Amino acid sequence: MIKHDGLKEEFKYVTKPDEQEHIAGLFASGDMLMQEIAYSLITGQNIEVGSLVKKALENDYSANIVLDDGLIAGMAIVGVKFRDNIIFVPEVLISARAMKAGMEHIEPILSAAGVKPIGTVIMGTVKGDLHDIGKNLCIMMLRGGGFLVHDLGVDTKPDDFIDAVMEHDAAIVGMSALLTTTMPNMGTTIEAFEEAGMREEVKIMVGGAPVTQEFADEMGADAYGDNAVDCVQKAKELVITEN
Amino acid sequence: MINTALNLTKKQRVLNALAGKDVDRPPVSNPTNVATVELMDYVDAPFPEACRNAELNAKLALTGHSELGFDSIAPYFSIIQESSALGCEMQWEQKDNWPTVRMGNPIWKSKSDIKIPSGFLEHKDNIAITRSINILKNEVKGQVAILGKTMGPWTLAYHVFGVEPFLLMSIDNPSETLEILKKLKEITVLFGQAQIDSGADVLVVPDHATGDLVSARYYDDFLLEIHQELVEDLQVPLILHICGRTVDRMPSIAKSGMAAFHFDSKNTPSEAMEAVGDGIRLVGNINNPETLYSKSPEDVKQEVYRALDAGVQLIAPECAIPLKTKIENLLAIPSAVNQWVSNKFQS
Numbered sequence: 001m002i003k004h005d006g007l008k009e010e011f012k013y014v015t016k017p018d019e020q021e022h023i024a025g026l027f028a029s030g031d032m033l034m035q036e037i038a039y040s041l042i043t044g045q046n047i048e049v050g051s052l053v054k055k056a057l058e059n060d061y062s063a064n065i066v067l068d069d070g071l072i073a074g075m076a077i078v079g080v081k082f083r084d085n086i087i088f089v090p091e092v093l094i095s096a097r098a099m100k101a102g103m104e105h106i107e108p109i110l111s112a113a114g115v116k117p118i119g120t121v122i123m124g125t126v127k128g129d130l131h132d133i134g135k136n137l138c139i140m141m142l143r144g145g146g147f148l149v150h151d152l153g154v155d156t157k158p159d160d161f162i163d164a165v166m167e168h169d170a171a172i173v174g175m176s177a178l179l180t181t182t183m184p185n186m187g188t189t190i191e192a193f194e195e196a197g198m199r200e201e202v203k204i205m206v207g208g209a210p211v212t213q214e215f216a217d218e219m220g221a222d223a224y225g226d227n228a229v230d231c232v233q234k235a236k237e238l239v240i241t242e243n
Numbered sequence: 244m245i246n247t248a249l250n251l252t253k254k255q256r257v258l259n260a261l262a263g264k265d266v267d268r269p270p271v272s273n274p275t276n277v278a279t280v281e282l283m284d285y286v287d288a289p290f291p292e293a294c295r296n297a298e299l300n301a302k303l304a305l306t307g308h309s310e311l312g313f314d315s316i317a318p319y320f321s322i323i324q325e326s327s328a329l330g331c332e333m334q335w336e337q338k339d340n341w342p343t344v345r346m347g348n349p350i351w352k353s354k355s356d357i358k359i360p361s362g363f364l365e366h367k368d369n370i371a372i373t374r375s376i377n378i379l380k381n382e383v384k385g386q387v388a389i390l391g392k393t394m395g396p397w398t399l400a401y402h403v404f405g406v407e408p409f410l411l412m413s414i415d416n417p418s419e420t421l422e423i424l425k426k427l428k429e430i431t432v433l434f435g436q437a438q439i440d441s442g443a444d445v446l447v448v449p450d451h452a453t454g455d456l457v458s459a460r461y462y463d464d465f466l467l468e469i470h471q472e473l474v475e476d477l478q479v480p481l482i483l484h485i486c487g488r489t490v491d492r493m494p495s496i497a498k499s500g501m502a503a504f505h506f507d508s509k510n511t512p513s514e515a516m517e518a519v520g521d522g523i524r525l526v527g528n529i530n531n532p533e534t535l536y537s538k539s540p541e542d543v544k545q546e547v548y549r550a551l552d553a554g555v556q557l558i559a560p561e562c563a564i565p566l567k568t569k570i571e572n573l574l575a576i577p578s579a580v581n582q583w584v585s586n587k588f589q590s
Contacts, residue, residue, distance in 0.1 A: 044414070089456045090410040097411070128340040130347065133406050133456075154347060155334070180532045180565040181340045209455050209487060210532045218537070 002027050004035035010042050013081050023080075026073035033059075037066065037102065038074030042081075044094025050101035063109040071102045075144045079229035089133065092228070096140045103143075117148035119239040120170040122161060124152030126185040131178035134208055137228040138174060145232040158185075158192035165193075165202055172238050174231065175221075177208040186211075187219040203238040207231060245269070247588045253314040254444060257388035260556045261445065261480040261502040261524060268584040269551060269558055270314040271577045272526055273307050274390060274447040274482050274505040276563035278319045280339050281570050282306045290566070291335035291342050294320045295367065297374035304379055308387045310570070312577040315445070316383065317390040318375040320563070322449060325394055325434045326402040328366035329359070339566050349405035354419055357403075357426045364437050373441040380442030390482070391443030393435035395450025395473070396427035397466060403427075410456065413465070421465060428469050432476045445480045447505065448473060453487035454509075462492040467499060474500035482526060486562050490518050497522025508534075508546075508561045512553035526557040529576060536565045540575035547579035 002008050002024065014020050027035060033056055040048040049071075056066045078095045081087045121142055125135050132154050139149045150168050152160055161173055173193075177183045186206050193199045205223040206216050207230075216224035223238055225231035249267040251259065256270040283289040286306055288299040300318050307316040323342050327333050332345035351357060363369065372391070379389050394402070400409045400423060413420045435446050450470070452462050474481060480502035489496070490510040497504075497519040504523050506515050508530035515525055529535060529546050547558055558580055564573070 085454070085458075088454075088458045088461075090414045093407060093411050094414055128336060130334060130343045130345055131406075132347065133410075136407070179341065180536065180563070181567075183532055183565070184567070212533065215532060 001030040002035065003030055003032055004039050006043070007035050007039045010039065010077050010081075013084070013086050014077060015084075019080060023073070023076050026069065026076060029069055031069060033061070034066070034069040034073070037070030038077070041071060041074035041095055041098045041102065042077055044091065044098050046094070046098040046101040049098040050104065053102040053105045057105055057109070063106045063113070064115070066102070067106050067110070071099055071106070072144050072146075075099060075141065079141060079232075083227055083229045089137070092137060096137065099140060099144060118146040119172060119235065120148045120150070120168055121172040121174055121235060122150050122152060122164040122168065122170045123174040123176070124156030124161060124164075125154040125176045125178075126182050126189060127155055127157050128185060129177050129179050129182035130154045131208075132176070134178065134228070135174075135176040138176070138207065138225065138231040141228040141232045142174075142235060145236070147232075147235060158189040161189055162192060162196050162198060165198065171201075171203060172235055173202055173204045174225075174235070175204065175206045177206075177211060180210050183208070183210060183215065184219075186216075186221065190220050203241065205231065205234050205238065245584065245588060247584065252386045253308070254383075254386055254388040257314050257557070258444065258480065261482070263524060263556075269556060269580055270388075271312070271580055272315045272388075272390070272557045272559045273313050273317055274392075274484055274526055274559055275449075276317075276319045276341070277307050277311060277313065277560060277573060278303050278566070279564065279568050279570060279573070280566050282310060283338060283566075285310065289338040290320065290340075291337065294323075294335070294342055295371050297371045297378060300371055300375035301378035301382070304375060305382060308383065311573050315388040315390050316379055317392065317447070318372050318379070321372050321392045322394060322398075322563075323402075324366075324368040324372050325363075325430055326399065327368040328363050329403060329430070331402055341563065341566070344402045346401060346405045349403060349408060351403045352408070354423050354426060357423065359430060359433065363430075363433065369434060369437070373437050376438055376441040376443050388444045389442055390445045390447055391435065391438030391441075392447040392449065393431050393438065393477075395431055395448045395466075395483075396424040396469060397450045397452050399427045399430055400424065401451065406456075413457070413461070417464070424465055424469055428473065431473060435473075435477045439477065439479055443479065445482060445502070446477055447482045447484055448501070449484040451485055451487075452492070453485050454489055454491060455487035459492040459495065462495050467495055470496075470499040470501060484562075490514050493518035494520075494522070499523070503557060505559065506561070512550040512555050516554045524556040526559050527555060528561045529559065531561055531564050531568075535560055535568050535572050538572070540571050540578075543572050543575040544579040544582070547576055548583055551580065551583045
């Protein structure tokens with residue numbers, strides 16, 4: 001149940017019945033501290049999120065509870081608002097910064113406890129392309145969604161994707177491109193996986209401003225993400241397919 | 244209005260369309276790159292050398308008129324020259340990819356860092372463009388419209404501050420963001436005026452406050468007034484270029500005073516025309532990654548028809564084309580315009 005007044009206002013932006021049910025479920029405990037964390041994250045208050053997360057952990061909330069009921073629950077509303085063009089990239093960036101401030105307290109605990117991610121993803125912007133903002137948003141949302149993500153950065157050669165998959169035993173590769181000149185390098189990378197005899201071992205998803213489902217199909221990708229929220233959804237579907 | 248009895252030169256056709264005057268047919272224009280690998284090979288002027296050498300640059304630019312039959316020509320690839328001259332790290336790439344600014348390693352962090360280097364206009368990469376325009380002017384002798392290009396302050400800010408830091412700054416400190424944009428506008432004017440002095444008939448001003456990144460309110464809060472000032476400062480017709488979804492900010496763009504807005508295929512021609520009304524002319528918006536890059540001349544033709552039927556005044560690819568685009572698809576653009584005029588007015 002949502003008790004926090006500001007959060008109640010934010011929840012009004014969630015209009016699809018299935019999403020209302022899902023996100024309301026994330027706040028089912030009715031814990032005011034978790035709702036305060038979620039609200040502070042949605043409104044991009046990074047210092048506030050950091051201190052609230054610290055306070056929660058000091059008051060014996062588990063790292064998993066703070067992550068799920070505070071940070072991820074807040075990010076779920078950010079994702080919906082971003083997808084529906086209620087907010088744009090700057091507003092998502094300040095929420096991402098707030099998420100990072102909270103994760104700085106949580107990650108060491110999760111890591112020490114050996115909590116397993118739901119999947120490992122290799123992410124990179126394709127060769128010849130130096131744009132990374134969309135990729136970075138996807139990475140932030142994937143990490144918030146429980147994935148372990150290895151970021152190869154920009155201008156990533158096909159061999160670098162292959163090497164990273166082998167090194168980290170990753171099941172998913174995510175490629176981003178912003179330029180119409182570099183989009184074909186998604187296909188080149190997929191071909192490189194085929195030539196290396198690794199195409200069956202890895203699911204490949206693609207995205208980026210000029211990329212479309214049609215283009216993704218032509219390149220032979222397994223999934224296309226229209227935005228950062230969709231990216232997480234597609235990654236989860238690929239994990240299910242894989243299993 | 245279209246008056247087929249007029250007998251206009253390519254330059255007159257472009258300038259008339261930008262001014263809202265009668266034309267004999269809608270001009271085919273190129274506010275953004277239409278050079279391809281094939282054309283580079285044809286005139287032996289490959290990227291990245293053609294981006295940095297005035298003679299090669301002009302040779303490649305001329306193909307827009309001589310080989311493709313467009314009504315305008317423009318030096319390519321000219322969205323990074325001023326950033327190079329400012330000291331940004333560059334990745335010049337190779338023949339089949341556009342040069343880029345390494346925005347991940349920005350050169351400035353705050354307003355106090357902004358300094359226009361002495362000799363900015365004399366920098367090798369800026370000279371390549373101004374000299375190229377001068378060569379083109381002598382070559383086409385007033386028959387073909389020459390489009391220069393000077394980056395708007397919003398895009399320059401991406402280059403010098405980095406996209407992510409700049410967008411964060413826009414929320415953390417809006418007043419400093421605005422002051423930064425006003426300061427960067429001086430660079431836009433400086434390089435733009437140098438191109439006018441060299442012979443540019445029109446200037447394209449890319450300023451990527453796109454709906455893919457920021458809200459429509461950003462255009463009103465940060466850019467509208469600055470764009471209105473640019474119209475005062477640069478006394479040639481200006482074409483604003485913003486990629487991506489922009490229909491929500493087109494009513495504001497129509498108040499900028501710019502001659503035209505170059506729009507993306509993420510906006511349909513009809514919704515774009517409705518959004519701008521009589522406030523500004525539209526240039527566009529043939530899709531690049533699918534239609535021009537991978538479909539057929541017939542598909543190109545249908546998309547040109549759709550834009551013309553909606554009333555788009557100047558036809559052009561939506562943005563810089565993939566460098567491996569087939570020439571036959573580019574040739575289909577002027578061909579389709581001629582066919583459309585013939586069907587509509589001469590049958």
